[in-house]
Amino acid sequence: MKQLLTVLGSTGSIGxxxxxxxxxxxxxxxxxxxxxxRQVDVMLSQCLACQPQFAVMRDSDAAQQLHLKLASAGSETxxxxxxxxxxxxxxxxxxxxxxxxxxxxxxxxxxxxAVQAGKKVLLANKESLVMAGGLFMQAVVDHxxxxxxxDSEHNAIFQCLPQNYRSIEAAGxxxxxxxxxxxxxxxxxxxxxxxxxxxxxxxxxxxxxxxxISVDSATMMNKGLEFVEACWLFDAxxxxxxxxxxxxxxxxxMVEYADGSVLAQMGNxxxxxxxxxxxxxxxxxxxxxxxxxxxxxxxxxFEAPSFxxxxxxxxxxxxxxxxxxxxxxxxxxxxxxxxxxxxERIGFTDIPRIIEDVxxxxxxxxxxxxxxxxxxxAQARQMARERLESL
Ligand code: NAD
Ligand code: MG
Numbered sequence: 001m002k003q004l005l006t007v008l009g010s011t012g013s014i015g016x017x018x019x020x021x022x023x024x025x026x027x028x029x030x031x032x033x034x035x036x037x038r039q040v041d042v043m044l045s046q047c048l049a050c051q052p053q054f055a056v057m058r059d060s061d062a063a064q065q066l067h068l069k070l071a072s073a074g075s076e077t078x079x080x081x082x083x084x085x086x087x088x089x090x091x092x093x094x095x096x097x098x099x100x101x102x103x104x105x106x107x108x109x110x111x112x113x114a115v116q117a118g119k120k121v122l123l124a125n126k127e128s129l130v131m132a133g134g135l136f137m138q139a140v141v142d143h144x145x146x147x148x149x150x151d152s153e154h155n156a157i158f159q160c161l162p163q164n165y166r167s168i169e170a171a172g173x174x175x176x177x178x179x180x181x182x183x184x185x186x187x188x189x190x191x192x193x194x195x196x197x198x199x200x201x202x203x204x205x206x207x208x209x210x211x212x213i214s215v216d217s218a219t220m221m222n223k224g225l226e227f228v229e230a231c232w233l234f235d236a237x238x239x240x241x242x243x244x245x246x247x248x249x250x251x252x253x254m255v256e257y258a259d260g261s262v263l264a265q266m267g268n269x270x271x272x273x274x275x276x277x278x279x280x281x282x283x284x285x286x287x288x289x290x291x292x293x294x295x296x297x298x299x300x301x302f303e304a305p306s307f308x309x310x311x312x313x314x315x316x317x318x319x320x321x322x323x324x325x326x327x328x329x330x331x332x333x334x335x336x337x338x339x340x341x342x343x344e345r346i347g348f349t350d351i352p353r354i355i356e357d358v359x360x361x362x363x364x365x366x367x368x369x370x371x372x373x374x375x376x377x378a379q380a381r382q383m384a385r386e387r388l389e390s391l
Pocket of ligand 1: 008010011014039104106124150213271
């Protein structure tokens with residue numbers, strides 16, 4: 001029987017790679033629903049190619065436009081809108097698996113809805129775990145959902161763990177080594193960072209990604225968010241995870257065991273590998289990714305990350321140690337700051353400055369339920385906006 005998939009964020013970088021893998025296996029997968037924010041034309045062509053039952057546009061004007069265009073093309077795809085539409089298609093009864101690839105905090109509600117419906121959830125939206133990791137992981141257990149990491153590092157770690165993984169201790173793990181390329185500014189003089197442009201920040205040396213995560217990679221906030229994500233996914237403490245800068249992005253992360261063995265997962269930096277891995281798990285399918293050419297790679301380099309160059313990484317590790325709502329505050333302030341940087345309202349080095357300021361002015365509480373998380377998120381965004389107005 002074919003597996004029915006909902007792809008949340010289908011018009012984005014991960015969404016497009018997911019549809020590429022699906023198209024390679026028409027006997028195995030069928031698209032149930034596609035979703036996007038407002039990219040009507042990309043969504044129109046995706047709908048005509050995949051013929052999903054539903055297409056959801058977060059934005060209602062975009063939904064209306066899509067509806068008219070699909071109707072005149074004779075398509076039977078039904079158009080829904082808003083967060084309700086996203087939740088409907090991520091929790092619908094016939095759906096087997098949900099690719100959670102919306103960017104940012106907007107991904108939390110529909111991703112959590114998929115978990116609460118007991119789906120197989122392929123998690124790219126790391127912000128869900130950074131914001132509400134405890135509630136999210138509890139919901140996975142309560143609703144017997146299957147959670148598979150798409151983030152290449154976490155997918156790599158998952159592949160290096162024993163099949164029946166329960167805990168770091170039971171598996172005999174010494175540490176998790178979270179690798180990161182160091183982004184486009186790994187060697188840029190620190191004094192020049194204040195003047196880099198959004199396009200320079202988005203020109204990642206190894207990966208092609210959406211603009212928000214590309215800026216996060218340049219500040220290494222992405223590694224910081226992934227640090228928090230890894231703590232939740234693998235039930236690890238901050239002391240059990242170490243960040244290693246590895247500029248070639250060939251090793252996607254590693255796990256070191258008590259006997260000194262280090263297992264690494266390697267491959268070309270192409271998100272179709274973790275996507276295909278999670279889609280087919282525990283089987284393996286073709287992803288379209290070329291074989292790794294070891295002779296062309298020829299060497300693998302490693303270095304320690306610099307907290308001076310990447311203050312966002314330090315702030316993330318500190319927020320992971322503090323726990324509570326601090327990672328949610330970090331994430332909210334980062335989203336506002338990255339947005340302001342991308343629209344050229346603030347400089348690159350203002351991003352961690354704003355985050356540090358918001359964290360310093362916030363009170364830590366326990367995220368006992370989703371409304372606490374949402375409230376804290378809204379307050380942190382407000383504080384970040386005020387701070388950037390004052391720059
Ligand atoms: P992207 O910007 O390319 O695409 C984002 C998608 O989300 C688009 O389809 C967009 O329409 C949709 N979207 C944006 N705002 C929305 C909103 N308010 N409501 C509903 N939908 C909305 O982003 P991406 O690079 O594909 O990243 C998606 C997620 O995957 C992020 O959480 C990112 O951290 C994670 N991720 C991405 C990569 C990568 O290689 N791109 C790697 C690892 C993890
Ligand atoms: Mg990653």
